Amino acid sequence: MADIGKLVRLLKELEEDLASCTRCGMCQAVCPLYGQTGRETDVARGKLVLVENLSREILDDPQAVKKRLDRCLLCGSCAAACPGGVPVLEVFLKARAVITGYLGLSPVKRAIFRGFLSNPDRLDNLLKWMGRLQGPFTRSANKILGTSCARFMSPVIGDRHFMPIAAAAWHTKASRGFSGPRQDGRIRVVFYPGCLADKILPRLADAAMEVFAFHDVDVFVADKAPCCGIPALSSGDVKTFSTLVKKNLNIWQPLDFDYLVTPCATCTSTIVKLWPAMEDYLWDKSRKTKEQVRKIAAKTMDISAFFVDILGVEALPDAGPETVTYHDPCHLKKSLGVEKQPRSLLGAAGTCRLIEMKNADQCCGMGGSFNLEHYELSEKIGAKKRDAILATGADTIATGCPACMLQITDLLSHAKSRVTVQHPIEIYARSLREKQKEKPK
């Protein structure tokens, strides 16, 4: 699409949302990136103005606008704080899609997204190889993948302290069907590990399965784990995004289940918020498809929210001797309003006392491809998080997003800290294990 007229026309579709920004500037207070740079083009107000000016042909440099739009953690802090309720992230993603449609996807991204990401089998195979080689091969693959979920493919970039890739994707061993036909009162859950838990932090998915078993939840794990699409979407590749949504829908649509549960904040918010928001960019624009997407979105839940809100897991009165502090992933608190539930789950473990860190909901600086493309800035933003964590003196930092876990691991490991990084579900699972051991036979 090298037709600037079309670019303008498509951007004009965002006009209503763009016009709802009153330019009050309140987003400056919360944008982690602006907090570092003080540049108006880094904050939502400035970016929205650039998109608007492009759509009104006051500015005719799509490349320059894209460059500035891409400097963004997609953390949603701006949208959550916006007095006018501007759907900032949606506008950003749609604008990225339109501009990328015009400029074309970079050849490297094209190769990765279209060649691997949109093809889960090939991706699994690639990972198997990467898991074995872990070295030179990944180094060459590094810059390519551009987002939080994709970071697993680039574990040795620069100075990063990374988590090694699992030898085989978790789902290849863990896939299972429902136990049988629907039983009265037994909740049926499709468990979607998300790429990071599947490929880098399988211990997290294992923990989730233990907790499901303890609470007698009937769980389904698919034998394929297509990505939720956020890496492609944030690079403006709506074609790959659409393919991935379709692949997932094809797996889930035939199933009879109550909830789709994920331990990944980013996957949850992508499915709940972005899939419906991007419904006009999917492979077909039929009402049926849109309804299917909305239905899935309505059933999708973060794992802590699931156990606390649906199964009624509650914090215990007594906390254990250990201490834990909790980081609010942007995609849980700011996108979905999930902040109490992970804390309740930590309380339910009964093994640790929660010490709140300063600004627990401040972004950790991961931001997917942002971390890859702007590592230094990401590190600077992360430094605040690291200091806040260390200031609590807690033994463990828990957070409900594997992407944040990786970033925080990187930050702490550079600081030679001994604080461990865990998902709330792991802490809860361990407490269940210990309690079972204590039980007299």
Added chain:
Amino acid sequence: MMNKNLVRQFEKIAGAGNVMGEEADRHAYAYDSAVLDSVVPALVVRPDTIEQLGRIVALCNENGTPLTVRGSGTNLSGGTIPTGTDAVVVVTNGLARILEINPQDLYAVVEPGVITAQFAAAAAEQGLFYPPDPGSQAVSTLGGNVAENAGGLRGLKYGVTKDYVMGMEFFDVNGEIVKSGSRTVKCATGFNLSDLMVGSEGLLGVFARIILKLIPPPKASRAMTAVFASVEQASEAVAAIIADRIVPCTLEFLDNFTIRTVEDFRHAGLPVDAEALLLIEVDGHPAEVSEDAEKIQEICRKNGAVQVRAAKNEAEKELIWQARRDALPALARLKPTTVLEDATVPRSRIPDMVKKIKEIGRIYNLDIGTFGHAGDGNLHPTILTDRRDHKEFARVEKAIDDIFDAALAMGGTLSGEHGIGLAKRKYMEKETSKGTILYSRKLKQTFDPKNILNPGKMIGD
């Protein structure tokens, strides 16, 4: 675009990374929070040090290049919209150091780019209180506050920004430092130039360091609400409270339109049938606070309040102020464009003004929500519209004219706290006099013979 040679000189002063010349960057400094047309500057410079700031000013003057200083660009009067496409915008948010907080002598020295709320928090950490709290305090800069003489919710008892400026250093157009005021409570040395700088909107000098007064924080506070069936009654209650020699730190008002909108937004159980809601807070010594709170509740009841409630704890107090904080966001969601005005009348004329605003809304067929500072007569008629609807927007402009005429006719002022900038300059003479404009222009000419400092704003050229 600016000629390359000059750009290079700016780069030499501030470092290439702090000079933004690319078109897309410049487009992001063409507006502020006012509902006005954008003007794209020729260059944007973001100095890291005060010394750089002075050299930038001097360079602009040498070249006759117009210069607009910008803090966070949240003013509501167009003060940071560059005057022309040949202008340089100088951003101060890289000058954000709190240089000193002195608990013995109760003052602080700051650079102009320090964010208001961050400064207030830093003062609070030392057990001190910086009262001016504009609604934008989470983002506004202290330099911007001083240049606009920003107010806030606590204006009635604690005053506004000007009451906290003890002194400052600013650059004249030649980049020379001018000092005025002092770290001492008393100071009779020289002209009181720092007072002249308050509210100067970037026209007379560029602030480099500001000395701000701090005070001990109140020991206790109490918040309450009172619901009225008419604005008159609410206003009489306000008058009676003050006649009883009680000065609440905050005394806010929401009209029926705003109450309904906030309730739709938050569902906090606001009285949607009420014509007026007063939100009141008293602070000070615990004994005084509880006595005043009792008296205020009684006065409100006597003046016809249908319901009076005092917050029993922090959480209830929080709920009260949430309703006030929700006013603007809730209104802003109704329509794409929000025109937030700040015409101010003597306290006793609030009922007349509210009535008049309603009438204006009817005449021009516009949605106007009014809320604001009942204690000091500073109302915020908020017109909800869509700028793209040119016909409606023409009516909005007429409505604004009428609102200002009404405020002036009641002995009020054009701007309680948002400043004049571009938005209200055409009304200036109406409130003041021809002589005032000429005098102000002469003053500016003396300080700024080449007319480079934010030219065209406030008093025209």
